[in-house]
């Protein structure tokens with residue numbers, strides 16, 4: 001069965017944060033994302049040519065507010081809208097007053113029913129006049145978002161059937177890594193089985209392997225807690241580093257992700273549920289790893 005609509009990429013992740021100015025400083029001054037838009041209660045930051053890669057909203061509780069996917073063309077956006085409407089999803093237009101800040105011409109939002117995560121879809125995104133210049137940490141782009149899910153089978157069934165995601169690899173009853181076809185990245189979204197639904201982490205892809213080592217040492221000097229890595233993931237082959245943001249939510253820097261061809265891609269593997277699958281270098285995460293961040297679900301007004 002073909003994909004119900006064609007993706008271009010994961011375009012942005014929206015997080016609720018408890019101290020907007022502290023998180024703004026962390027992601028811009030420490031990680032080098034470029035502030036691309038500001039309103040009293042939210043700030044947009046970018047790490048590619050798009051206007052927003054990460055949007056931070058001042059809120060009482062930290063967590064995942066929304067994930068924004070760019071589709072391959074306006075025709076795909078129309079197909080996606082009809083697809084979700086045909087499945088009786090509640091399809092809500094992006095409020096007109098938000099389009100300017102998001103810098104998208106039009107789009108819609110649907111809730112993933114098993115977790116309440118708000119998925120936003122759009123096609124045309126404003127590219128800012130000034131080209132994106134990788135900042136301090138040499139981030140190349142937003143990479144992926146990973147969810148903690150209580151019922152991984154139910155959630156994956158919905159994402160595959162209704163949201164058109166393709167599996168790249170599995171760890172039985174523990175994790176699934178998913179591509180937004182035809183985007184080649186091994187995963188733009190992943191699920192990890194957990195006691196409760198929540199944010200697992202947000203990933204940024206850096207430009208060279210040395211950016212992992214340089215960032216590690218700089219974050220240590222700044223007193224940022226590193227909770228896993230440097231190490232190397234078996235699923236995507238990425239070298240990784242995980243650390244905590246001011247709310248204790250987990251961010252990942254990675255380099256070297258497997259890419260899939262549009263035609264003739266390999267089949268997903270069922271990988272062993274072992275520490276070496278998570279880290280080929282034998283590391284272990286700290287307890288704080290991927291422990292903070294609720295699913296905000298409903299767009300808190």
Ligand SMILES: CC(C)C(=O)/C=C/C(C(=O)O)=C(/O)C(=O)O
Pocket residue numbers: 144146175177190192203233234235236237238240254277278279
């Ligand atoms: C679930 C653990 C942390 C794991 O194995 C992560 C794998 C990868 C990868 O292979 O790149 C991720 O980055 C991820 O799951 O986000």
Ligand SMILES: [Fe+2]
Pocket residue numbers: 144146201203252
């Ligand atoms: Fe990751």
